[in-house]
Amino acid sequence: MAKNSMKPRIRFKGFTDAWEQRKLCSVATKVIEKNENTRIVETFTNSAEFGIISQRDYFDHDISNFDNLSGYYVVQNNDFVYNPRISVTAPVGPINRNKLGRKGVMSPLYMVFRASNIDFTFMEWFFKSEHWHGFMKFNGDSGARSDRFSIKDEIMFQMPLPYPNIHEQELVGEILSKIDNLITLHQRKYDKIVNIKKALLEKMFPAEGEEVPKIRFKGFTEAWEQRKLGDTIDFYSGLTYSPSDIVKDDGVFVLRSCNVQEGEIVDEDNVYVRAGAVNSDNVSVDDIIVVVRNGSRSLIGKHAKIKKNMPKTVIGAFMTGLRYKNSAYLNAVLNTSIFAREIKKDLGATINQITTGAFRKMVFPFPKQPEQSLIGYFFEQLDNLITLHQREHSVKKSTKLSKKHLGDKVLFANAWEQRKLGEVFDYERPDTYIVKSDKYSDTYSTPVLTANKGFILGYTNEMQVCNKECIIFDDFTLDSKYVTFPFMVKSSALKILTAKIGYFLPFAYQLLQATNIEILGHARHYISVVQPTKVLIPSNDEQIRIGKCIQQIDNLITLHQRGLIKIQGDKNGKKRSFRRIVQRLF
Numbered sequence: 001m002a003k004n005s006m007k008p009r010i011r012f013k014g015f016t017d018a019w020e021q022r023k024l025c026s027v028a029t030k031v032i033e034k035n036e037n038t039r040i041v042e043t044f045t046n047s048a049e050f051g052i053i054s055q056r057d058y059f060d061h062d063i064s065n066f067d068n069l070s071g072y073y074v075v076q077n078n079d080f081v082y083n084p085r086i087s088v089t090a091p092v093g094p095i096n097r098n099k100l101g102r103k104g105v106m107s108p109l110y111m112v113f114r115a116s117n118i119d120f121t122f123m124e125w126f127f128k129s130e131h132w133h134g135f136m137k138f139n140g141d142s143g144a145r146s147d148r149f150s151i152k153d154e155i156m157f158q159m160p161l162p163y164p165n166i167h168e169q170e171l172v173g174e175i176l177s178k179i180d181n182l183i184t185l186h187q188r189k190y191d192k193i194v195n196i197k198k199a200l201l202e203k204m205f206p207a208e209g210e211e212v213p214k215i216r217f218k219g220f221t222e223a224w225e226q227r228k229l230g231d232t233i234d235f236y237s238g239l240t241y242s243p244s245d246i247v248k249d250d251g252v253f254v255l256r257s258c259n260v261q262e263g264e265i266v267d268e269d270n271v272y273v274r275a276g277a278v279n280s281d282n283v284s285v286d287d288i289i290v291v292v293r294n295g296s297r298s299l300i301g302k303h304a305k306i307k308k309n310m311p312k313t314v315i316g317a318f319m320t321g322l323r324y325k326n327s328a329y330l331n332a333v334l335n336t337s338i339f340a341r342e343i344k345k346d347l348g349a350t351i352n353q354i355t356t357g358a359f360r361k362m363v364f365p366f367p368k369q370p371e372q373s374l375i376g377y378f379f380e381q382l383d384n385l386i387t388l389h390q391r392e393h394s395v396k397k398s399t400k401l402s403k404k405h406l407g408d409k410v411l412f413a414n415a416w417e418q419r420k421l422g423e424v425f426d427y428e429r430p431d432t433y434i435v436k437s438d439k440y441s442d443t444y445s446t447p448v449l450t451a452n453k454g455f456i457l458g459y460t461n462e463m464q465v466c467n468k469e470c471i472i473f474d475d476f477t478l479d480s481k482y483v484t485f486p487f488m489v490k491s492s493a494l495k496i497l498t499a500k501i502g503y504f505l506p507f508a509y510q511l512l513q514a515t516n517i518e519i520l521g522h523a524r525h526y527i528s529v530v531q532p533t534k535v536l537i538p539s540n541d542e543q544i545r546i547g548k549c550i551q552q553i554d555n556l557i558t559l560h561q562r563g564l565i566k567i568q569g570d571k572n573g574k575k576r577s578f579r580r581i582v583q584r585l586f
Contacts, residue, residue, distance in 0.1 A: 019164045025157035031112035033074045035105045044104035046083035048090035052098045072105035073112045078120050082111040084149045092136040093149045095127040121173030135159050175536045181514040201336045206365045217374050224367045230360030234323040236281045238315040245277035252278050256316040257291045260304045280314050286327040293318040293353035301343045305331045328376025422531030424503050428496040430489045433466040449487045451479040471497040475524040482509045495526045507547030
């Protein structure tokens with residue numbers, strides 16, 4: 001909301017009236033009910049990061065003393081709790097809502113208040129924003145303890161709150177919660193891809209003392225060779241310059257440790273020097289630059305690949321450049337624990353550095369060039385996907401969709417209009433694509449799908465495939481999967497969903513997954529329950545921006561799922577190992 005204005009800068013269509021401003025005391029009252037006779041024994045805590053949770057879940061055991069619980073405040077479901085403990089993420093202390101669905105008790109150190117005549121979710125998002133921090137800082141202080149904020153209860157209840165009509169409150173709360181759900185879902189998928197990469201880096205390179213990796217592409221059986229880097233790779237040194245050589249912008253860019261982050265070259269505290277001071281090689285596409293000296297030991301070995309032409313760019317003296325005909329493979333092997341072990345062996349005792357001589361003597365495994373190329377390409381594509389995700393949708397680094405800024409940057413988002421899911425999706429019965437036989441074989445090429453966790457039931461040689469990008473939706477369980485490859489199905493209980501004109505299917509799929517739809521027993525739901533469900537939809541351009549990056553993650557997961565087979569128990573009744581599953585990918 002703009003300063004000195006009671007109209008938000010961005011709001012839903014159809015709302016034009018100015019918002020009221022009310023005091024907290026007009027919509028909330030302090031809870032003074034004590035836990036008499038210790039009838040409630042579960043103690044809650046209010047965490048800036050996790051919200052209101054059970055003390056036992058937060059600390060792994062009870063902190064509160066049972067004998068003191070009768071003096072604790074009773075916290076009902078949807079009550080709000082103020083924790084005066086300050087932190088970097090909560091500079092005046094956090095206010096969170098009890099969404100656990102049950103009663104608990106809270107220490108008298110916290111202030112508990114109960115809201116009425118206001119939408120709880122709207123109020124919750126207001127306290128997730130920073131709009132109320134100014135009032136707190138002006139009227140309170142950090143008190144005698146530097147880790148606690150101090151403000152009198154009667155003053156805090158004079159806090160001004162924005163107050164639109166109840167319908168607009170509900171819409172604001174709903175859209176922010178749905179965006180938050182999408183971010184959380186996206187972050188989980190991102191974490192999953194990062195974990196897959198970590199696991200594959202360990203499995204696709206030989207373990208210490210081994211000659212072959214545990215997982216490799218089909219067709220390769222030869223043992224890998226152990227080679228010194230100096231026998232295989234060209235090295236070049238960085239530029240030493242003096243402070244007098246530094247110019248503002250019109251000079252030669254010197255890449256330093258701060259310009260290497262998460263395996264990428266970034267603009268961060270850039271340094272430029274005059275051209276006459278440069279006596280080292282310009283970086284070239286496919287070079288890999290490595291931090292070999294730094295005040296922090298943990299940064300030694302940090303590296304990145306030069307992915308584009310960078311004229312007038314060199315590396316600094318604390319960096320080393322590597323050139324190799326298969327740079328993607330080299331970059332991948334430098335991401336493994338093998339490199340970490342080599343660094344540990346060669347790191348200086350007093351100075352945090354790897355000398356060029358020590359670097360050249362490091363030993364790494366090398367397969368034949370064709371296998372190097374496949375491994376390098378595989379991890380390069382994975383890195384590109386992760387990088388794209390980080391740039392466009394990283395929850396921690398994104399600006400507009402960051403959880404921290406939702407209340408301030410996306411609050412009252414424009415052009416998100418209410419629609420029914422039936423207006424978003426076209427649906428088709430799957431009858432044409434149902435297999436006639438369930439005698440599946442891994443030698444066949446067409447996957448038979450289900451919308452539940454199994455996803456791929458097996459493979460058929462029947463050819464009545466559905467060959468369009470779509471969502472398969474289970475009419476009974478409400479499970480759904482996004483599909484981008486030809487397939488068949490076994491059950492008529494599925495619906496095949498595609499997006500109507502004006503809607504972007506990858507975004508619509510994420511929205512469908514983030515929408516809470518109640519399962520009404522063993523019955524079909526799509527027409528009677530799903531289609532009438534109301535959701536909020538942005539413009540098509542915004543759908544594409546939100547959905548495209550998420551689609552990249554889903555495409556990778558789908559690529560993995562194509563090769564998965566239904567897991568059969570082994571003689572011990574356990575699932576096949578991760579190795580057996582991943583081998584199906586190649």
